[in-house]
Amino acid sequence: MNILDKIVETKKKEVDLQQKDIPESKLREYENYGRRCNSLRAELLKPGSSGIIAEFKKKSPTLGDINLNMNAEEVAINYIEAGAAGLSVLTDYEYFGGSPAELLKVRKAKPDIPLLRKDFIIDKYQLAESKAFGADIILLIAACLGKHEAEILAKEAKKLGMEVLLEIHHSKELEKVNEFVDIIGVNNRNLTTFKVDINTSVKLSRIIPDKFLKISESGFKDVKAVRYLKQYGFNGFLIGGAFMVTDNPGEACRKFISEL
Numbered sequence: 001m002n003i004l005d006k007i008v009e010t011k012k013k014e015v016d017l018q019q020k021d022i023p024e025s026k027l028r029e030y031e032n033y034g035r036r037c038n039s040l041r042a043e044l045l046k047p048g049s050s051g052i053i054a055e056f057k058k059k060s061p062t063l064g065d066i067n068l069n070m071n072a073e074e075v076a077i078n079y080i081e082a083g084a085a086g087l088s089v090l091t092d093y094e095y096f097g098g099s100p101a102e103l104l105k106v107r108k109a110k111p112d113i114p115l116l117r118k119d120f121i122i123d124k125y126q127l128a129e130s131k132a133f134g135a136d137i138i139l140l141i142a143a144c145l146g147k148h149e150a151e152i153l154a155k156e157a158k159k160l161g162m163e164v165l166l167e168i169h170h171s172k173e174l175e176k177v178n179e180f181v182d183i184i185g186v187n188n189r190n191l192t193t194f195k196v197d198i199n200t201s202v203k204l205s206r207i208i209p210d211k212f213l214k215i216s217e218s219g220f221k222d223v224k225a226v227r228y229l230k231q232y233g234f235n236g237f238l239i240g241g242a243f244m245v246t247d248n249p250g251e252a253c254r255k256f257i258s259e260l
Helices: 003-021 040-045 072-082 100-109 124-132 147-159 171-176 199-205 223-230 249-259
Strands: 052-056 086-090 115-118 137-141 163-168 183-187 213-217 236-239
Touching (some): 040 086, 040 163, 040 213, 052 072, 072 086, 072 249, 086 100, 100 115, 100 124, 124 147, 137 147, 147 163, 183 199, 199 223
Parallel strands (some): 052 086, 052 236, 086 115, 115 137, 137 163, 163 183, 183 213, 213 236
């Protein structure tokens, strides 16, 4: 069993517990459940957009503990002041040290900014939870889902008014793209080996249909890679680790965007 399989198994247990703790009927009563979502797609296509989706995460299977005591609200404010086009919050607890509560904190701090919930979405309950806690965009990881599952979850997310980011790593995962997907993200990190190769985005850019907005995820250590991938039609770049390993993620983001 690889690390992705372990994460999915853990996630199934988490979702069962979460549903008992906060039933979906209760989530529908949350203030954010009825709010109109912000569009990440529109923000990335704006003239002059930095294209940077800055991520908050406390740890990861590859980096270990990163910044366990960092404040999500403070980092989010600093990211936006630095010029980030959107925000991403890792909400998985077991492997990334996150929580939906941190998503809610970021939403309250920056109500008008596109906010991505980054997690391992495998159940419709998580979609209602995402909306209730303030997400505008949800991540669906093709490697975690079957074709039918991906379509059902994407369709439900759209019903809730959220945008759908489908993440792929291999060409064969393009078969899981459906009419409810807004953005295709290429993860440069192999989720079974966790090795990173920026050229994964280059290879897949040639076969992703033009109608989809493309973003590249993981492995960005300097602006050269972003400039390189812009030549292949990428409008967005999700960056977390490179910022979060520093003492001041917001300042690291500012310097990155400034140089870009």
